[in-house]
Every structure is written in structure tokens, then in C-alpha cells.
Amino acid sequence: MADRVLEIDRVSKRYGSVAALQELSFEVRAGELFGFVGPNGAGKTTTMRIVLGVLAADAGEVRWGGAPITFATRRRIGYMPEERGLYPSMGVTEQLVYLAELHGMRAPDARAAAARWLERLGLGDRGGEQLQKLSQGNQQRVQLAAALLFSPDVLVLDEPFSGLDPVAVDVMSAVLREQADAGISVLFSSHQLELVEQLCDRVGIIRAGRMLAAGSVEELRSGSAPRYWVDAPGAAAGWAGEVAGATAVRVEGSRTLVELQTTASDQVLLQAALATGPVREFRRDTPTLSELFRSVVTEEPAA
Amino acid sequence: MSFASPERAALSPRRAVYLIARREFATRIRGKVFIIGTIVAVALLALYAVLQLAVIDRINTTTTFKVGFSGSATALAQPLEAASPSLGFKVHVSDIATAAQGRSAVRAGSLDALVDGTPGAPQVVVKTGIDPALQAALVSLAKQNVLSADLSAAGLSPAAVESQIDAVSLRIDTLQPATAAQLQGPIIGFVMAFALYLFIGIYGGVIGQGVVAEKASRVVEILLSTVQPGQLLLGKVVGIGLVGLIQLGIIAVCGLLFIVPTGVLALPGAAIGAVAIGVMWFVLGFVLYALMLAATASLVSRVEEVSSATVPVSMLLVVTWLLAYVVAIPAIDAVSGGAVSPGLGTLTTVLSLIPPFTPVLMSIRMAAGEVPLWEGLLSIVLVLASIAGVTWLGARIYANSILRFGARIKLTDALRRSS
Ligand SMILES: Nc1ncnc2c1ncn2[C@@H]1O[C@H](COP(=O)(O)OP(=O)(O)O)[C@@H](O)[C@H]1O
């Protein structure tokens, strides 16, 4: 299973004068949910289109299982484009079967899989209807079914959660988790950072066509300076600044958020706090993905 | 954890094209263009056939005039009856005792005409007007009567003079006899060419619309993640072309079935041959134009822009149709014995060998039967070669444009960039 890795290796792409991707590299392992986050125009969609071969890279390589991706291996990728699209006046089941056949499935298997997935996605009784008769959210479920129907080895989903109601978000999350647990490599982009934090095994933060950070949320956190909430009601204002390597980031009443340089010791900070009187709270602050995202994206100067 | 699902087989290019063509076929055969178009065309043909039969019926059942004679004019009854078959009508003659009786019969409609007076100066009574044929017959009988009386008075035998006159005839030498059947060749060809022009236009339009509809609905991005642009293009051309061919076939067969019994076609065999030639040129012409239309249509992203994007190609088709007159008229002249100016003949040959014009123009010329074998073969080869060229160019334009949404793409950009 170790060889079932999707590797994006130093991929570059220009649109005229715009450098959409600059030597972008990351990998999505089998059984892994990889969240792809970044501001608008960062290059997420461009990356996914290059993986699917609907766009050609100027330089770099996409590999699957160690070998450069080919037309045949691309056919094993389930794809949900950012610009959703199916045939509006074609029946739901009819077009799911058609798309599955185009991915190499036989019609009877495709029909069985379509029924199964529509059932699973709560559209069990809508298969005979024209796609355009369905609500936007339900059309998106059909789009997901189209990506999953043919049992792909890789899923590439461009903002699959956008425009979904909370129930649909739960269904989508459960399906993605289940697919990853079944050993499929799942790459998806999203602006819903809380969701990405909850759901993903690993996250990649991209901006202006470059990967700024990639890893588990835990790994991303360890890369940032540790912060502590300290509630010392007896302390004088600015007490934290006197501790070596410590900076007060925020003050809320008697509570202070202190950032320590990686060389500084949290025990020294605690002792300094205790020296001011009673300490009611001393807690390591774990930044959320949103906070990490903001600090990473604003820290690095634009290229 | 099973990855390789056993039910999934590799997708060969041929199967990809087949699947795409099958979807197009299944969708279009249920579509308005096919169903309504076929019904309307067949209904029009049936109407035409019925009208033809009605007209022929009128011609075959010659009218019968009921003519009453009274007084000395009764002497004309016998000659009129004798002459009527050669005059194209029948007469039913009767003797009427008195003119007054005859008048009331004419008024009542039981007589078409009452002839009174003398054989040399008959007086005719009719209700509203006299049929010109009947009038001419009566006039000539009266003249003959006067003439016979004068001949007898001059001491000549009217019977001898008459037989001498009858012996006079006109000898006609036809250098290039035109039969009705020969004339029908170019006319059938012209009808066929019109059908070709119409079908290439209609189904080419369906292709253009389909290409842009896939682009507008964005489904093309999913399709191109599993099939290649060339396969998608080919599948569309095959699937939609087959629907057009079937519709053309249904209409042609209905046309033959309806029209042959009317006897309008002197030579049904020639018509069947023309239809076979027409089918071949439809296939070649459709592929040629469909590829050009699909490629130009792919430059735009909205269905409303299709017709403006494909203008260069549709203009070419319209020009082809205008040239059809240039080709058809000398072809008809040629078989009907008229003089074809040599310049026009050469022009016709040259025009019909230029590939975009060939399918429509050659279907006329071949139906007229005036095309030498080498010219026919050369035209097929030239069209096939241009199809190959257009496939290469068109697939390139299509592949480079189909995923670029938004504003209309310049043709030069679509040809250059390979993104
Ligand atoms: N077809 C295109 N033509 C020109 N520029 C494009 C095109 N598609 C994307 N871009 C540019 O490439 C950059 C990356 O876009 P994209 O991959 O869509 O970003 P994201 O999906 O992360 O929002 C943006 O600056 C965008 O404007």
C-alpha cells in the first residue's frame, strides 16, 4: 500500500504573466484525507486540473504509485470539478451509468452502483428524474456520486462542501472519511477550516502557487511558537514582558496570552507568574487551523 | 480493502467513442429535431403525393359534355361525336325536338350546350360559358361544313380533298432525343442536393449546439478527465450523424413509396441510385462540415453565441447551395438538348471538385449522370483528404478551446496554444 501515493512534484503553471503554480510539491498517501487550503487564486483548482490531466503543466510531474500518471491511471481518479456540471436534461441514473461506463465499468455493475450510491446519499427515489429538477444541493450529491460510483483509487474534490446545508456537510464528511478509511487517497480543497481541521489527516496551505506548509494539524502547530494562557490576578501590567523570551500577545482582564520563543522555558514563565501571587489558570493554547492559516499566510511576504 | 474492482475493465478508445456516440444517438433520436422534423417531412410528402394523384385523376378522367342538337344543326352531332376522342373530351349527343325545350334543359343543367341554327352557322346556347375545347371543335366543324359546300359548288369532291389534306404530315428529326426519364436525373439530383444542404445545416447545427451545451454546463471537464478530446468529438459526430442519416433515410424511403405510385417518376431505378449517391455524399459532407462546425463552436462558452461563432462555416454551406444552381442549370440543359456554354461546363467541373462544395454539387452532377469516373473518384479522394486535414485542425482547436470558459477565444490562439 505504501506505493499507492499521489505525488505532485515541482509542478509549475503559468497563465500568460500570472504564475499560477511555482514548483508546487506535496503528496497524498493511500488512506489519507488531505485538505488543501489557501486563499482564492492560490492555485488549488489549477493543481487539481493538472492532476486530472484536463490541464497540462508547464513543468514538473504528477506520479501515481511512483510512476508518472497516464491517461489510464487518471481514469481511476474520481473528480468533482470546482465548476460543477452534469447534463441538465438527462436522467440522474442514466447519466451516472454513462459516466461510470466512461470510466470502464460495465453497464449492469454501473446500474447497481448508481442505485447504491443514490440510496446512500439520500436520493434513492430520484434516479428517474432529470438532473435539473433537483435542488442545487441534491445536484451536488449526484456530482459526488458520479465521482465515487466507479470505485476510484483516488478522489480529487474541488470545494466539495461549498453550497451544502449542514446535513449534507455531515453526509459528505462521513463519506469522505469512509473512503479514506477504505484505503483511498482523498484530496479536497475547502475554505471551511474548522471542518478541514476536524476531518483531515493532513493539511496543505498554499498561497500564490507555493506550498507554505504541509502536515498534520499537530505538525503545523509544532512549527509555530507555543502560547500559554496565564490568569494571575495579582500581577502588575506588563509582568510577562520581564520574563526572558516571553511576549504578551493579548490581555483579557486578568488573563494574558503569552508567546514563548522556542528556546524559552514554560517552567520559568510559570514561576514568574506564581511570584506575582495566586495563579488561577496556566494552559497551553493550541491554535486552531484558522489561526495557523492566518499566521502562515500573512507571515510570508507575497512572492 | 479491495482496490482493483473486478467489474472494471480498461476502456479502449473505440469503446469510448462508442459510448459517446450511443449517448448522443439515444438523446437526439428522442429529440424535437428528429421526431417533429420527420413527422412534418413525411406529412408534406404524403400531401404532395395526394395532390399529384388528384391532378392526374383529373387529367385521366376526361370530361363528358352533354350536347343537344335541334333543327338542321343535328347534322353536326355525328361529326362531333366522331371527332371528340382526338380532341381530349367525350360527348354525349342527343336530339332535342324544339329549341325552347333545349334552352330549359340547359338552364336546368341536364344539357351542357344546345346547338341550334344551321350546320354552317350554328348557334350555341350555354348556361354560364362554353368550354374552349368544345367551342373550338364546333367552330372547326362549322368551317368544314362551309368548306365542303364550297368545294362541291366548285365541282370538287370534298372527300378526295380531305384525304389529301390528311396525308400532309410534319417530319421531325430529333438529334438528341430527351426522354422524361433523362430529364429526371438532374432534377432528382437537385432535390437530393437540397436535402443534403438542409441536413448538413440542421445536424451540423445540432453538433455545434451540443459542443457548447457541454461547455456551458461544464460537464465537459468531467468527460475530459476520462476521455480524450478527439474521442469526444468523434463520438458526437458519429452519434448525431447517424440520427441525421436515419431521418434522411426515412424521408427518402417515404418519398419513394409515396411518389412512385403517382407515376411522376418515369424511372424509379434512377431515383434509387440517386438516393444511394446522396447517402454517400451526406456521410462525407456531414463529417466535413460537422468537424468544422464543432471546432468553431468550441471557441465560445454560451449557447447563444454558437451561431455567430460558426458563421464562417455556415456561410460556406450557403455559398455551396447557391452554387448548386450554377451546376444544376447546365446539367438540366445538357440532358434536355439545350446548349451549354463551354465556360460554364468547365466552371461546373472545377467547382464540384473543391472539397467544401463537392458533396452538394457532385450529388447533382452524379444524379445527372454526366460525371466521368475519374472525376467522381478524384472528388471522393479530395473530400476524404480534406476530412483528414479538418480532423487534425478541428481536434486541435476543439482540444485547446473546450476547457477555456468565458470570453470568445481567438481562432489563432486556439490553434497556437497547447494547454
Ligand atoms: N484560465 C485561466 N486563465 C488565466 N488565468 C487563470 C486561469 N485559471 C486560473 N487563473 C489564475 O491562476 C491563479 C490560480 O487560480 P486557481 O487555481 O483557480 O486558484 P484557486 O482554485 O486556489 O482559487 C489565479 O491567479 C487565477 O486568476
Ligand SMILES: [Mg+2]
Ligand atoms: Mg478554485
